[in-house]
Amino acid sequence: MADTPQLNLSDKLFALLRILHTAMLVMALFYVGVGEIARGRRTQESKVFYLALLVAALVEVAAVLYIRLSLVPKAEQVLQTDSENKSALMSLRKWYVICFALSLGVAFYGLVLRIMDAPWQKAGLFYVVGFVLILMCSPRKPM
Numbered sequence: 001m002a003d004t005p006q007l008n009l010s011d012k013l014f015a016l017l018r019i020l021h022t023a024m025l026v027m028a029l030f031y032v033g034v035g036e037i038a039r040g041r042r043t044q045e046s047k048v049f050y051l052a053l054l055v056a057a058l059v060e061v062a063a064v065l066y067i068r069l070s071l072v073p074k075a076e077q078v079l080q081t082d083s084e085n086k087s088a089l090m091s092l093r094k095w096y097v098i099c100f101a102l103s104l105g106v107a108f109y110g111l112v113l114r115i116m117d118a119p120w121q122k123a124g125l126f127y128v129v130g131f132v133l134i135l136m137c138s139p140r141k142p143m
Helices: 009-037 047-081 086-115 120-136
Strands: none
Touching: 009 086, 009 120, 047 086, 047 120, 086 120
């Protein structure tokens, strides 16, 4: 019977993050489908509600960019010298999960707008930005 190689902690973590990343991409596409199926009746369009979602999405985009461009590289820098540093791995996991959640939240705003029967152009903006943010947060193992 052949010995199966044991994966170290960093390999397990990045495998889990890649699975989670793929699930988030699928979920964003799922939102598009659900939005088309569950589209509501044409109601009076609320500019205030749209602007509130737009502001919330902009805050989330700023948070994702800050985390991805500032906090994730700090954890990756530690992992370049010690790839099995548990605190750096857990920190990296935390930042990636937060990025995924915030990115998917932006796509979710598109779903909310579409269910409220907003035009595709308005809801689609949120879908696309959320999807692009998820793609931007693709987990990469430091070398």
